[in-house]
Amino acid sequence: MRAEQEVFDLILGVARSDERIRAVLMEGSRANPSVSKDQYQDYDIVYFVHDIEPFYNHPEWVIAKFGEPLIMQMPAAMRPKGQSTSNGNFNYMMIFPDGVRIDLEFDKYIYSDDGGHEPGIILLDKDNGTGMVPVKASVNEAMWHIKPPSEIDFFSCCNDFWWCQNNAAKSIVRDELGYVMLQLHYVRNEMHDMIDWFIGSKRGYDLSTGKYGNYYRKLLPPDLYERYRETYSGSDYGDVWRSIDVMCDLFHELALAVADANNFTYRQHEEDGIRTYLNMVREELSALSKDLEGLKITAQFTDLCLISKNVLNLVDFYEKLFDATASEKSEYHSSVNIGGLSLTIDAADIADGDSVFSYLNCKASDNTIICFNVDDVDAEYARVLDLGATPLNEPTTHQWGARSFQFRDPDGNIINFRTISKGAK
Numbered sequence: 001m002r003a004e005q006e007v008f009d010l011i012l013g014v015a016r017s018d019e020r021i022r023a024v025l026m027e028g029s030r031a032n033p034s035v036s037k038d039q040y041q042d043y044d045i046v047y048f049v050h051d052i053e054p055f056y057n058h059p060e061w062v063i064a065k066f067g068e069p070l071i072m073q074m075p076a077a078m079r080p081k082g083q084s085t086s087n088g089n090f091n092y093m094m095i096f097p098d099g100v101r102i103d104l105e106f107d108k109y110i111y112s113d114d115g116g117h118e119p120g121i122i123l124l125d126k127d128n129g130t131g132m133v134p135v136k137a138s139v140n141e142a143m144w145h146i147k148p149p150s151e152i153d154f155f156s157c158c159n160d161f162w163w164c165q166n167n168a169a170k171s172i173v174r175d176e177l178g179y180v181m182l183q184l185h186y187v188r189n190e191m192h193d194m195i196d197w198f199i200g201s202k203r204g205y206d207l208s209t210g211k212y213g214n215y216y217r218k219l220l221p222p223d224l225y226e227r228y229r230e231t232y233s234g235s236d237y238g239d240v241w242r243s244i245d246v247m248c249d250l251f252h253e254l255a256l257a258v259a260d261a262n263n264f265t266y267r268q269h270e271e272d273g274i275r276t277y278l279n280m281v282r283e284e285l286s287a288l289s290k291d292l293e294g295l296k297i298t299a300q301f302t303d304l305c306l307i308s309k310n311v312l313n314l315v316d317f318y319e320k321l322f323d324a325t326a327s328e329k330s331e332y333h334s335s336v337n338i339g340g341l342s343l344t345i346d347a348a349d350i351a352d353g354d355s356v357f358s359y360l361n362c363k364a365s366d367n368t369i370i371c372f373n374v375d376d377v378d379a380e381y382a383r384v385l386d387l388g389a390t391p392l393n394e395p396t397t398h399q400w401g402a403r404s405f406q407f408r409d410p411d412g413n414i415i416n417f418r419t420i421s422k423g424a425k
Helices: 004-016 059-066 151-173 177-203 222-229 237-262 268-295 311-322 377-386
Strands: 021-027 043-049 071-073 089-095 101-107 121-125 303-308 333-338 341-347 369-373 402-408 414-420
Touching: 004 021, 004 043, 004 059, 004 121, 059 071, 059 089, 059 101, 151 177, 151 237, 151 268, 177 237, 222 237, 237 268, 303 311, 311 333, 311 341, 377 402, 377 414
Parallel strands: 043 101, 303 341, 369 414
Antiparallel strands: 021 043, 021 121, 071 089, 089 101, 333 341, 402 414
């Protein structure tokens, strides 16, 4: 990433070489001496020009001067999102391959320190104070300071915070995750106002909490900051409910403190009302979940059953194949436990005495393969041959990473032995 001075040299070099650019101003965090510097700070630059037209929506000119960015955004040339657009300025926001970000604005309006502009630092003035910028721009940090709440500010913040909780709760029931998160975003904005006022009431209002609460960690007591962190949730609705609970409790405590410091009345009945509603929704959701739980089919895979004309012969084979001992063993019914799975072998004769099982036969099925994972498929292949099993192929490594071979048991059932290599899919 380029050094700060190298970037300034580029910005000022472009301006000095073009007489149409009369002044250069830097705004943003780099113009604020109270903000700690880091390499990710943007260069918020304003070029002042009398005629905006040559610089309005002409990215090719900017690229020729500053280089090809990784990505560029031109807000005034994009679809409107509620913000008003002006023909008096145009902004090129750029991130370059070395990570440097320059937000370059062209502005035809005269700069003023009267609050109409963000405070900044004048980097270049070709007209020496008689043109579009004053001799010196003051860095007035007051615009970033916490604004003390009026009574209507306080009332509106509390009402909005509690009101929007109902939308979040309903959306959880409806499984509308996106809308849940949107409502929590609205709620969080109100909570941030209350946190700001709490900090202002304790420390004074002549300070900034940073963009979207960046300085909360150092300005809030550690226990309150930890609770603030817990208001952020994942996408699991259980986590969302927990974050709502923490948020509500934290907001209640902060609002009471702010009300006391400013002699406001906290409308406890509004909080009580929405908490009653939240509990009602949660109880109804819990009851619904229990109803649905009763409808779920609970099943557990317990065993695989083979039908054989010679149960004892087949169970002997599997005892030797897996070095296992049958838990049940008779000519009519046997069972061998293999790696947690019970392999059951029943006699084909059972169909003779019970019409319920008349569909059974002991023909081997060539469309079913019984699969087992083994440590060393090549060693198992030699052992299976020694047992007298009928191999269908030799050990083969497949493109998905498994190495396997198949064989038939004494009844003709197809068995698959395989070894899965690390990283195989």
